[in-house]
Amino acid sequence: MAKENNTGPKKPKFNTWWIYGLIAILLIGFQFFGSGNFANTKKASTSELQEYLRNGDIRKILVITNTRQAKIFLTEEALNKEVHTDVADQPFSLTAGATPQYIVNYGDQQNFENEINEIKKENNLDTELTYDQESNVLTELLLTLLPFVLIIGIWIYLMRRMSGGAGGGAGGQIFNIGKSKAKLFDEKTDTRTxxxxxxxxxxxxxxxxxxxxxxxxxxxxxxxxxxxxxGALLVGPPGTGKTLLAKAVAGEAKVPFFSLSGSDFVEMFVGVGASRVRDLFKQAKDKSPAIIFIDEIDAIGRARGKNNFTGSNDERENTLNQLLTEMDGFGTNTNVIVLAATNRADVLDKALMRAGRFDRQIYVDLPDIRERKEIFEVHLRPIKTAETLDLDFLAKQTPGFSGADIANVCNEAALIAARKEKKAVSKQDFLDAVDRIVGGLEKKNKIITPGEKETIAYHEAGHATVSWMLEHAAPLVKVTIVPRGQSLGAAWYLPEERLIVRPEQMKDEMCATLGGRAAEKVIFNKISTGALSDLEKVTKQARAMVTIYGLNDEIGNLTYYDSSGQNEYGFSKPYSEQTALTIDKEISKLIEEQYERAVDLLAKNKDKLTELAERLLEKEVIFKDDLEKIFGKRPFDKDKALEAEEIAKKNKENISETETETETETEK
Incomplete structure (x- = not known):
């Protein structure tokens, strides 16, 4: 029986527009029938009117002053005459007896009246002459109602805009403004992850x-x-896959999944956010067990202010209070789990982060080299590649890239290959895509004078030389003097992925960064503004060493870093003016030491620096092989390989010793 009901013909749904259409038809019909438009009325000239009047055929003349028309009504005797046969038979009209037989258009009203009065006197006629003004019922009705219709229409439009858009979801109408705007995931229709x-x-x-x-x-x-x-809170940098994890939960869970953003609770009306929270959890409890996912929860979950004089945050705080109550309040239903994602966990309210609300905080970090390889495997599935790509190589070329960045690399590589009219994507396209994302678009048509180009070449050669000579500096991949984005030249490095960094490693990196300006000083005995980004990077590193990581002897083992982020909004520094002077001196001292070190290093290898710069001017792009021809192989790379082998041997020996000790204890 159920199947028959489902497959049977569906009844047409009632639509309010039918009512509007019926009203319009009635108004138009009333206008036509009421005004006698369907009557058999004919137009006559002024001379015909005068002739009919002399013959005594006219009973009444109705002069319409606002339309310059005269309506002619004949006598009963005149209607029987053969001349008036065409207008004698009048069809049905709502205004029977008031339908004229002729209509005459006149010019000047005074002359028209004088002519009629003269004919009446001459022929001693008792024809009635009356005056009136004609009005259109439909036009007057529209003119009366139009202002009210416009005001009501504008009001409804504004209310819909303020309540989240016309017709969009539960919050589309003004009366549903307090309803939740969460989207219920449907695994049958939505794309499943x-x-x-x-x-x-x-x-x-x-x-x-x-x-x-x-x-x-x-x-x-x-x-x-x-x-x-x-609840579970997904925390991590942008692009690491927090929302993707939630989409996977929606695809895998066989329970209702409600998805919305933190900003969906925010509204200009007071109390709307809290009302939407209540409605969201009510829907979830009705369908429990269920999962609620709130993306960018920091929009409503920020820490509540203690000294709130302005009242600007009251609405947001009310929304947060309602969320706290729903998650773990007096009458909480335990069959609803809340998933949330944010990259600003430091600004969230402590009450939201406690156990019993968000029991688990899942940190989603940037992927390491092994995870980047797996991410490449996922995003390379739909891409047509020319050869079997070395995914380990691609993973090494993208240090610090998030999952979203890797997806962008794969997409950009496909676009580059299509731009070159290729049938498949090659390894070089991926390398070009990495360069495009890191450095920006190539600008080969940018006008650079020969002197500027030479300065840029020596600047980039200085970076390459110093980084090649220092043990802890990142090994070079390639150097280019082709402008990209806002930079006039660039050097690509392959940094070692470290979890902790020592002072000597940071100093070597700073020295390599200052190698560009040092090369300008050594070769031209002049410096330029081209080292702006280098100086910014070095200053941030030096300040971090002194004020955050406690790597300075003068300041000591102190840090002025505040993980909660509250000091950013304070008006006072966490140290005295004397300490501030010491910090400034130590930062300047640290940077100048590394600059002098880079100058000395380049002065000793001036001939190799010049050779490298000339090759760069000639080729515009040089790689690691070109540096090996000039400088020879880096000795530090061999040392690192030997160190890795020794560490591996020691680990094996330690494992075997542990096994022997365990066996001996077991025997005892």
Whole structure:
């Protein structure tokens, strides 16, 4: 029976526009019938009117003053005459008896009246002459109602705009402004993302998969006395895959999944945010077990102010208070899990971060080299490649790239290959895409004088030379003097992925960064403004060494870094004026030491620096092989390889020694 009902013919839905159409038809019909437009009325000339009047055929003349028309009504005897046969038979009209037989258009009203009065006197006629003004009922009705219709229409339009757009979801109408704007994920119609589409992030995936598994099979956990977590907060830099993880949960979970942004709660009306929170959790509880995902939760979850004199944050704080109550309040339903994502966990309210609300904080970090390889595998699936790509090589070429950056690299490589009329994407296209994203678009048509080009070449050669000579500086990949983006030249390095950094490593990096300005000083005995980005980078590094990491002997083991971010809004520094002077001196001293070191290093290798710059002027782009021909192989690379082998041997020896000790203890 159910199938028959589903497949049967659907009844047409009632539409309010039918009512409007019916009213319009009635008005138009009333206008036509009421005004006698369907009557058999004919137009006559002024001379015909005078003739009919002399013959005594006219009973009444109605002069319409505002339209310059005269309506002619004949006598009963005249209607029987053969002359008036065409107008004798009048059809049905709502205004029977008031339908004229003729209509005459006249010119000057005074002359028209005088002519009629003269004929009446001459023929001793008793024809009635009356005056009136004609009005259009429909026109008057429209003119009366139009201002009200416009005001009501504008009001409805403004209310819809303020309440989140016309017709869009539950919050589209003014009366539904307090309703939740969350989108309910439908696995049948929406694009499904699974955990297979999320590369890397093993720890984060494991945590999120467990939440999905809890909703699918709660007995597995509750049998041991465990409770379902109330919420999980995904924290990490932009582009690392927080929202993608949530999409995977929506695709994998067999429970209702509500998705919305933190800004969807924010509204200009007071109390709307809290009302939407209540409605969201009510919908989720009705469909429980369910998952709610709030993206960019810092829009409503910022720490509440203690001295709020202006009242500007009251609405946001009310929304946050309602969210806190719904997540872990007096009558909380435990079958609703809240997932949230943010890259500003430091500004969130402490009450939101406590156990019982967001029980788990899942940190989604930038991918390492192994995870970048997995991400490349995912994003290379739809791309047609020319050869089997070395994914390890691509992963090494993209240090510090997030998952979104790697997706952009793959897409950019495909666009570059299409621009070159290629049938497939090659390895070089990927390298060009990395250069495009890191450095910007090539500007080969930029006008650069020969003197400027020579300065740029020596500047970039200075970077390459110093980084090649120092042990802890990042090894060079390539150098170019082709302008890209806002830079006139660039040097690409392959930095070592470190978890901790020592002072000597930071100093070597600073020295390599200052190598460009030092080369200008050594070769031309002049400096230029081309080292702006280098100076900015070095100053930030030196300030971090002195004020954040406690790597300066004069300042000592102190840090003025505030992880909560509250000091940013303060008017006072966390140190005295005397300490501020010391900090400035130590930063300047640190930078000048590395600058002098770079100058000395380049002065000793001036001939090699000149050779490298000349080759750069000739080729415009040089690679690691060109540096090896001039400087020879870096000795530090061999030392690092030997160190890695020694560490591996020591690890093996330690493992074997541990196994021997364990066996001996077992025997005892």
């Amino acid at each position: 699974s955990f297979k589409d999320v590369a890397g992030l093993e720890g984060a995936k494991e945590e999120v998969e467990e939440i999905v598994e809890f909703l699918r099979n709660p007995d597995k956990y509750t049998s041991l006395g465990g409770k379902i977590p109330k």
